[in-house]
Amino acid sequence: MFYHSKELQYKARVSKPDPRFARLLLEQFGGGNGELKAAMQYFVQAFACHNPYPDKYDMLMDIATEELGHLEIVGATIQMLLAGVNGNLKDAAESNDVFGEKNFSKEDFIHAAFSVNPQFGTVTGGGPCLTDSNGVPWQGSYVNANGDLTVDLRSNIAAESRAKIVYEYLMQFTDDPYVLDTLNFLLTREVAHFQQFEAALDTIQPNFPPGVLQSDPRYSNLYSNHSLGEDARGPWNEGRSPGLDEEWQYIEDPRRQVLETEGLTRCKPQGTERTEASVRSADKKLSKERSREVRRATPESNIEWCDYADSDGRKKRSAGTPRRQPVEQE
Numbered sequence: 459m460f461y462h463s464k465e466l467q468y469k470a471r472v473s474k475p476d477p478r479f480a481r482l483l484l485e486q487f488g489g490g491n492g493e494l495k496a497a498m499q500y501f502v503q504a505f506a507c508h509n510p511y512p513d514k515y516d517m518l519m520d521i522a523t524e525e526l527g528h529l530e531i532v533g534a535t536i537q538m539l540l541a542g543v544n545g546n547l548k549d550a551a552e553s554n555d556v557f558g559e560k561n562f563s564k565e566d567f568i569h570a571a572f573s574v575n576p577q578f579g580t581v582t583g584g585g586p587c588l589t590d591s592n593g594v595p596w597q598g599s600y601v602n603a604n605g606d607l608t609v610d611l612r613s614n615i616a617a618e619s620r621a622k623i624v625y626e627y628l629m630q631f632t633d634d635p636y637v638l639d640t641l642n643f644l645l646t647r648e649v650a651h652f653q654q655f656e657a658a659l660d661t662i663q664p665n666f667p668p669g670v671l672q673s674d675p676r677y678s679n680l681y682s683n684h685s686l687g688e689d690a691r692g693p694w695n696e697g698r699s700p701g702l703d704e705e706w707q708y709i710e711d712p713r714r715q716v717l718e719t720e721g722l723t724r725c726k727p728q729g730t731e732r733t734e735a736s737v738r739s740a741d742k743k744l745s746k747e748r749s750r751e752v753r754r755a756t757p758e759s760n761i762e763w764c765d766y767a768d769s770d771g772r773k774k775r776s777a778g779t780p781r782r783q784p785v786e787q788e
């Protein structure tokens with residue numbers, strides 16, 4: 459369950475209303491890289507970890523909840539940037555200065571509000587809404603959760619990178635020192651989360667390739683040159699590959715290779731110590747290990763989600779909740 463505390467995580471302030479920046483900041487409220495997306499992504503991912511990986515469950519729920527706090531800071535900032543709009547809109551009978559500026563008539567306001575974001579005038583009455591800065595509604599498809607931590611944590615590292623750069627871009631569009639201060643805080647927290655996800659990924663070994671299956675050594679180190687003209691070379695196509703430590707095979711003419719190998723079916727592994735047999739055995743071993751971790755932690759009947767403490771504060775085990783045991787080594 460959740461509690462709400464009335465204090466913001468960070469002291470958000472604005473110097474003066476600025477509906478134009480309020481609209482831009484919607485990007486981090488209801489946009490594809492915004493705080494609600496982050497909160498929902500980590501929240502949804504957490505369910506699959508609850509039993510098998512309680513340490514990652516704890517981290518995902520902590521960060522998801524912190525992101526909700528960021529959503530609150532962004533919403534509060536948008537509301538402050540639109541200060542006065544709602545009250546003045548309510549004064550429906552009179553022409554008045556909605557943005558609190560002298561000689562700013564209701565007509566001027568209607569023009570200003572609509573040119574900035576029609577929904578501030580017609581829908582939200584001068585508050586945040588769950589859209590991006592272009593008015594595109596927030597959607598659940600922004601959320602990536604694939605039930606595998608080696609995949610999900612990488613999605614999160616990417617999500618934090620995007621959240622960070624959007625704050626960085628946004629900072630170019632305001633000179634309000636209070637707003638800049640808040641954005642600096644939010645951006646910094648994304649950098650912290652990036653590292654937390656990276657550290658968590660590192661505790662899972664092996665974690666490459668993402669998922670379970672090890673990938674086919676016939677194709678894992680091919681670099682396929684699909685462009686004409688001068689070719690760029692770098693560690694992505696020469697030397698050893700960073701994940702599997704195989705020698706990159708540069709395929710100068712992919713079409714010729716495809717013709718010669720009957721659509722790569724007669725391709726032999728080169729520049730790698732991995733063989734089809736070694737891959738099959740690694741696949742088997744890791745499949746067993748990963749499925750055992752999850753199965754062991756998942757009861758098949760009398761399934762309950764959590765324990766409740768006795769009145770004296772001691773934890774009590776429910777019948778359907780399995781005890782955590784160290785994972786057996788083969």
Ligand code: MN
Pocket residue numbers: 493496524525528621644647648
């Ligand atoms: Mn955040």
Ligand code: MN
Pocket residue numbers: 496525618621647648651652
């Ligand atoms: Mn974050």
